Amino acid sequence: MSAPVSPGLRSGSLPLLVALMTLLAGLSLAGLTGVQTLAEGWAGAARNATTIEIPSDTPQLEDRTRALIQTLNKTPDVTTVRELSPQQVQTLLAPWLGQVSDSGHLTGLSLPVVLIVAHTGTPDLGKVVHEALPEAVVEEDRRWGERLNGLGSSLVACAWLAVSLIAAIAVLSVGMTVRRSVMAQRKAVEIVHFLGAGDVTISSRIAGRAALLSLAGGLAGLFFLSPVITMLARKLAPFSHDAGPAALPATTWQTMLASWWNTLHVLPRLLLEELGALPLIAACLGWLTAQTVVLVWLRRLP
Template structure:
């Protein structure tokens, strides 16, 4: 019965289709993980730093700046304070103001501010100290950028999951079309088996089981095709996970594979490992529904 009812499911079209869909879903999940790691790293750094700009054209600017520096260093929660040099400030402003013709004279017609970079704990209150000591100074908490990055990460998460859902929908539609064509090509054989007493669910379960197996094989093949990307992603994510040893080339040993897998987030490994199972489940459900609907239309 299997060789006559569902010969089309034995071709390579269904596994190849599912492999490509698995590859696309894996790309979306891997890209999402990379963006999340990068955004989390930026946000974590932004939460613990602040930039203070001090105008240099105010009265007693140098003495008042030194007083502010001493007050900030004595403030609980301040872990590090760095005063940028004039050359560094010029380099930071160069994309907007251009490079000075003479480094000793600076930018003509402009008075560059003194810039302080203050690393602090989240509970440190820099605003009140700066306001009391030097009201003309401007405090820019990098936490605002951290919040923006969190919003960006949330948006990207939603886009990635939407892409995965769309890929799953396309996979279901494609599997359904493939199964229906396979069954329709054997219409006469199915009608004979059905007239001999084989139930609808028996026939559909047989075809659905085959579709699930081929979908699972395609999912595994998709993960194999995804391996170079996961290796590259592990190398990229290594600095964010504080890994000292990173495979510089494509791993060829079990130890190299284990090192690579340990760098990748556990959540990503679980999601990638679930893709073949999800593909098999979608293949089984889709084939069951398509075949049962098709059988109900038989005279």
């Protein structure tokens, strides 16, 4: 242990406070990353796809559909043109148009032909389709993508606001704890000050301790956060494009560990990095806050 030249920080509650803040910040970051990933995935998929609907009463439906598929395949930037099977169309429309009959058909309705065109860039498919088959309806999924993007951005902004609020509350809590500790050791701080200890010497010792306690709190928060994040990730996995390996049923501690490890692979790398950085960020915030609080307090002394 280094030789003392200034009183340290007395606070048993600081690690607990920081652990709670880390837990909250981690959950907010997980929510943020989840929303971001889902929104980007959905918007990305929608941005690069166009749905074409050809009414069932179109004359020479089959021939003209085939001709349109050939035309689309030759169009620059179009990567694939996929015709949905009648079964797929029925499944797609079932929620809006009613029950599928026992034979697998929607009762009393003739179904349109639905083409899904995947493309890169933004080809003007509306013009191509209109020239080849004027009866067809072109649904630019890009518009949905933009809406999803807007929704995603709002949710991301809310999540960032939550993270910022948590950081602000953490800073306030650490600040008050440090101030209480300084007040409790006021006499000792004054003694070392009047013996010639520099302000930074005094504040650095307290800040160093605050950083250590915050780091410990951050690590503890991360420890308690991991099962919660794992559980949430397993719930969200079906919605993710990178679902990864399926979660194993947790029966023994080995399968629980294996399941936890599998779920870790499902989590986006960015989220893992952010969560890993939380204890370090907590330590930095603790250090900075303690430095500021102590330096400001010391300004009262001559």
